[in-house]
Amino acid sequence: MSPALHPDLEPLTFLLGTWAGTGDGAYPTIADFAYGEQITMAHTGAPFLSYMQRTWSLADNRPLHAETGYLRTSRTGTGWRVQLVVAQPTGIVEVDEGVLARALKDGTSCESIVLTSTTVARTSTAKDVTAVRRVWEVCGDVMSERLEMAAVGQPLQLHLEARLTRQDHDNDR
Amino acid sequence: MSPALHPDLEPLTFLLGTWAGTGDGAYPTIADFAYGEQITMAHTGAPFLSYMQRTWSLADNRPLHAETGYLRTSRTGTGWRVQLVVAQPTGIVEVDEGVLARALKDGTSCESIVLTSTTVARTSTAKDVTAVRRVWEVCGDVMSERLEMAAVGQPLQLHLEARLTRQDHDNDR
Numbered sequence: 454m455s456p457a458l459h460p461d462l463e464p465l466t467f468l469l470g471t472w473a474g475t476g477d478g479a480y481p482t483i484a485d486f487a488y489g490e491q492i493t494m495a496h497t498g499a500p501f502l503s504y505m506q507r508t509w510s511l512a513d514n515r516p517l518h519a520e521t522g523y524l525r526t527s528r529t530g531t532g533w534r535v536q537l538v539v540a541q542p543t544g545i546v547e548v549d550e551g552v553l554a555r556a557l558k559d560g561t562s563c564e565s566i567v568l569t570s571t572t573v574a575r576t577s578t579a580k581d582v583t584a585v586r587r588v589w590e591v592c593g594d595v596m597s598e599r600l601e602m603a604a605v606g607q608p609l610q611l612h613l614e615a616r617l618t619r620q621d622h623d624n625d626r
Numbered sequence: 627m628s629p630a631l632h633p634d635l636e637p638l639t640f641l642l643g644t645w646a647g648t649g650d651g652a653y654p655t656i657a658d659f660a661y662g663e664q665i666t667m668a669h670t671g672a673p674f675l676s677y678m679q680r681t682w683s684l685a686d687n688r689p690l691h692a693e694t695g696y697l698r699t700s701r702t703g704t705g706w707r708v709q710l711v712v713a714q715p716t717g718i719v720e721v722d723e724g725v726l727a728r729a730l731k732d733g734t735s736c737e738s739i740v741l742t743s744t745t746v747a748r749t750s751t752a753k754d755v756t757a758v759r760r761v762w763e764v765c766g767d768v769m770s771e772r773l774e775m776a777a778v779g780q781p782l783q784l785h786l787e788a789r790l791t792r793q794d795h796d797n798d799r
Contacts, residue, residue: 503715516671
């Protein structure tokens with residue numbers, strides 16, 4: 454049985470659930486690749502969403518990336534801002550802040566979050582990632598995801614693009 | 627069925643499993659408190675351990691803190707160094723680095739990790755945490771955990787102390 458959603462999370466309701474799909478990755482320093490992805494956004498009744506993500510190779514199912522963290526909101530005079538903190542197993546942590554947006558696309562109401570890194574920090578042996586921009590757009594049960602990254606001397610540019618569908622609204626996994 | 631442990635994680639084998647127990651919290655700016663805690667350290671075959679932690683009130687079982695992240699190792703000329711990246715739902719991220727140690731205590735072989743933050747970063751509304759020091763010591767199936775913290779203008783000092791016992795070595799939860 455799920456606890457009641459904390460009122461601070463009302464603006465993020467559209468993200469809740471488990472999402473799965475596929476994506477494409479590209480960067481000037483590596484070969485293009487395709488991946489499977491699963492995201493779970495869950496809550497405990499406290500004023501944060503937990504975020505768990507993992508990806509795998511579509512070729513042989515081996516695990517690729519993973520990341521984990523939390524989303525929260527803060528109130529402004531006129532609405533909400535959104536915060537994301539993320540840890541990555543490559544030895545990178547990220548603090549992102551951003552805004553919510555709403556749009557009508559082909560008659561479907563879509564909600565999105567646009568987040569830009571305010572800090573990217575790393576362990577002494579991790580790759581030099583300097584900035585990240587993340588967009589999550591949800592239209593009904595379809596999530597479009599974009600991740601732009603500045604790393605290893607390259608300017609901020611599209612790195613990952615995925616399309617996921619909501620598997621369930623279950624908060625217990 | 628668990629995948630084979632990545633060789634880079636051999637020095638961290640002693641952490642694997644699910645751990646549960648209780649702890650005590652104190653800080654000059656807050657009232658003392660007691661908490662229940664569960665930690666899971668798991669792996670996927672990739673060169674990192676995933677770390678999931680949650681705590682709850684011993685008085686009424688309500689969720690208190692949670693944190694999540696990853697551990698990895700790096701080789702030095704003479705041994706290993708350990709890295710931890712953590713995201714906290716309070717809007718804080720942490721990069722810690724440190725060393726492994728071994729000691730004999732009352733005839734039991736104990737292994738420990740001592741980690742010091744190299745970065746603590748936060749969202750615009752999070753509490754001002756500036757430094758963290760973490761010690762995880764495992765003697766058989768008992769884990770002693772200490773967390774020191776410098777925050778809100780206070781110097782680095784003991785904040786949390788817990789004693790957990792290993793519930794299982796299961797890697798699948």
